[in-house]
Amino acid sequence: MPKVSVSSLPLSDQILIQKSRLFVEASQLESQAQNKGKGKKRGKGRRGRDNVKTGQGGTLDPLADGVLVVGVGKGTKRLNEFLDCSKEYQTTCLLGCETDSYDSEGARVRTAPWHHVTRASVESALEKFRGEIMQTPPIFSALKMDGMALYDYARKGIPLPRPIEQRKVTIHSLELIDWKGSDHPYRWPEKQFTQEEKAALEKSLSSVDDQATVHVEDESDPEPAEGEVPMAFVLKMRVSGGTYVRSIVHDLAHSLGSAGHVVTLTRTRQKNWVLGEPTEDGDRRCIPWEVIEKSLKDEGERDEEGWAEWERKVIDIIDVVEGTNDNP
Structure with a gap:
């Protein structure tokens, strides 16, 4: 591969x-x-x-x-x-933890309960993400605004010139193909979202939302018990060009009353x-x-x-x- x-x-x-x-x-x-x-x-x-x-x-x-x-x-x-063109992906979502980049390359921003999430609840929630949907790209992405990548605004604390525009994307197919439960090697990132990073991100968002705040996990946020492994599952999808798989995983986890991020991502098809x-x-x-x-x-x-x-x-x-x- x-x-x-x-x-x-x-x-x-x-x-x-x-x-x-x-x-x-x-x-x-x-x-x-x-x-x-x-x-x-x-x-x-x-x-x-x-x-x-x-x-x-x-x-x-x-x-x-x-x-x-x-x-x-x-x-x-x-x-x-x-x-x-349309593209196909397989991605693994790890529940309970949200990161700034929506994937395991980023830093922890928020943790949330995950024990209540079941295979059935995930399969039911997928329905609202099929077909034409409106999607907001993550701020930690290479998408450019006025010639600068969004992640540069976030990391350098530069105010966004305007809100990140939602885009219409098409999810041609979306299915749960593997419920891993806790039988997997994935763990939440060690890296924490620092107060400096929080301040930079809030500053970049302040120009488009004067009430913008970034929740950084604190001692009250749930942590896995010793030896406990948060649940994970694998999705397969065919999507239109411009779709952010990370955003689908992020938004899906929210719809489940949890948090989640991408830990593996493989593009299995690009056009033909x-x-x-x-x-x-x-x-x-x-x-x-x-x-x-x-x-x-x-x-x-x-x-x-x-x-x-x-x-x-x-x-x-x-x-x-x-x-x-x-x-x-």
Whole structure:
């Protein structure tokens, strides 16, 4: 399963792409080799490493893994198709604790009772989150307002220019696929929301809500008894572009009279690219991230046509954009 959790195309992918005849003309590769032999550094010009344009079709949260669509050359012009397309996710919700980022990467903001939550109550609550819903993106997100990411407003204590706008999203399907109960390895984050962080967040919210306050857990908030593990469950969903899975988990936990945050998140589909075996007409398999990691250490022997293992796997699945280059 690929593990990609950065906001731009991984440098490792760029390194492989820039030296592969799949994407770079043979004459240019030869020129690069000659320059390297003469000790010349490649710049960012016409013959530099940045000659091949690369990009990706939609970021993943820091803790997330799964499908990441990569565009190379003229293929980057099609990446917008993968921003607004439907996507599938599997996510694990851990009850009883809310964080500033709505996931386990953040700090504890609030804890709440969870013992009363049952599988039946979760399945019943899911109904209100299916179909077209209005959703407010979390302030700790990369969504930009006037050119600045929302999380920068929150962390730096900069007042928001206006309220975060709700957006209409479509939850095509949403189901509970695994009730883990307390049989799992997940625990609440150790990190606490500090008074300084609380003050910064309240300041960023003050311009749009002069009554804004941030509840930081105190001694009266419920803590698990010694040896007790809060309940967790796994959701599977297909959603429209722009949907925040973290917000669904956060809002669902609230509707259950509890608190909750995301502890695992895997994107299993992005348009027609899928993890594992295809299940629908037109589905295409992804290259496992382990193939890329292995090739960075050692590309291994090339086949009779001169292709490395990772290049052959790309050839098997690549979607060629007309006129990108003359190579396969």
